[in-house]
Amino acid sequence: MKFGNFLFPESREPALDGPVIAETLAEARLSDELGIEVLWLAEHHFDGNCAYVDPIAFAAALATATRRARIGFAVVQTSLHHPIRLAEQLALIDHLSKGRLIVGLGRGTAYNIYDYQGYGIDHEEAQSRFEEAEAVILKAWTSEAFEHHGKYWNLRVPILRPRPFSKPHPPIVRGASGEASLVELARAGRPFLMNVQSNETTRHRVELYRRTMREAGFDDAAVERNLAQCWVWRTVFVAESDAEAERIAYPAFQAMQEHRASLRNRIYAEAGVRLRAESAGGPPARVDPKHALICGSPATVSEALAKVAAIGVGGVISQFRLGPMPHERACESLRLFMAKVAPAFAGQGAP
16 A cells, blocks of 8 residues: 655645745655655645645755655645646646656635635536636647647647657546545546545445446456556654654644635634535545544554555655644654554555
8 A cells, every 4th residue: 555645735824834834855865765655736725724735846845855755636626727737737737757756736716715715716616617627728738739728717728848758648536535536536437536524424335436436447457557547645644652642633633624714714703604514424534533543553543544555546645744734744654654553564455
């Protein structure tokens, strides 16, 4: 099973943005040196939940600052981007990284309405904008001169330059936040990125994905090849003992969740608008440490990750820096993880 570092750095105030961005670049370099498979990037706007904000620009920096790790998006909020500009930017990063790019695309945030409001985009259009944009990007990468006449863009493109470094183009993987989108990807034979879910839900969805691919006519080898390209997200913290890990990780995790909800709640209090109502069935897995957080000694973390590996996905998108956690503390956890946890999983997971 492969491991990635989800670089998702929180900045509590504008004055801290620059220092946190610099620390995140240092964390990326350290991850590359230690052998992390993929550096994953997020996209969030206006709230300090992700200090570098723009994963496209930051990926270009990582392409020149690192040498071995792949660079992936989890995910680009595709509905907020012009598809031709995005196709150009991604092709350039593909060249700068010499083919290390993984293009993770999604519709946009499912939680923060202010991302759409700030860009002047109706959130009801997010999915259809995403679908059209992805089609344009693929056409731009694989065609020469072409025209596109759609709902949102009318384009006449002589030829996209530069052409992608990867042939025919960098791998594309989609975020799947619910079962309906997962089933759609399985029918099309496409890999997925799964947001934080309980192991039980993750196992159920992976089995649904397997079953749906087989029903769509794919053989077992194709299913396993796809699952090797699928990733699930967990927050991870490692210390020398369980007690030390829990003492550090649990308060940081709670503070992180409170910060992520703060602007969303403020907008709702001021304007009465919310993108998605919270479920009445209890907190979602992403905010529940019992499902979202794996922390403890190397042995405890290894045991928890073995349960994820048994599900059969190709990798875990592991977020090591939790909310206000100091950079140095996150790097200590990362070093311990790569020295005492990751080696046990080499060659495991989906083939």
